[in-house]
Amino acid sequence: MNAAFLITPKSDVKFVYDHWTIRQALEKMEHYRYSAIPVLNKKGLYVGTLTEGDILWSLKKNENLNFRDTEHILLNEVPRHRDIKAISIDVEIEDILETSLTQNFVPIVDDSHVFIGMIRRREIIAYLLKLRSNGDK
Template sequence: MNILFCLTPKEKVAYIFSDSTIRQALEKMQIYRYSAIPVLNRNGDYVGTLSEGDLLWYIKDHEIDFDKTEHISISEVPRNKNNVSVKIQTNMEDIIDISTKQNFVPVLDDYGAFIGIITRKDIFNYMIDKMNIKTQITREES
């Protein structure tokens, strides 16, 4: 199956740039209700994923008050883990396996540019559609 059917395109995904501040990241995550957000460089390449936990631990460990967050780049924040990204040609079975370990799967084009994400919800819908098709075929054969 072509994973483009499950892709939420970049235009519909909230992301932040690697030179954004902690405050910008927090505000965007709050607006979109994301617990993790893709990080891109200014060329549109996927750099990693920033989570609420990454920000929380950094703020706690450095005893930063909120006003100072608008002066600190997210590039200074260590990330606990990065979401594994996949190329557009990746098969759905591999994406399903990756999604068991992360909230979303960043998708890259042939040149490594970020083109969107596949969420767990997208995968659940794909699996439900696949089950419904199988059920329908079985009923038709009976």
């Protein structure tokens, strides 16, 4: 089965832009209770996933930084410690199972690398449970 059937479209996904500040990202992540969030550039291209850990490591490296200073640090200046790759919309579900073991979601892009949505781990698990229950009949 094609992964497109499980995608949560971009219009329903919360994300941040790489020209936003750490503070803007933290506020969005706190509001939605996210520990990781996709990062896009101004053209809508997926550039990576920002995690709480990325922000914490960045703050640790800047010992003199206080919370107010996070208003001046852009996300494109924050090193990301995990390289979470996006996957093409044409991929089969079976091809993303291993990826979903280490991530809460898998970013999905089109042929131009434009972010079009994500597949959440819970949708993958629900799909597998449905397959299993259909196989038991």
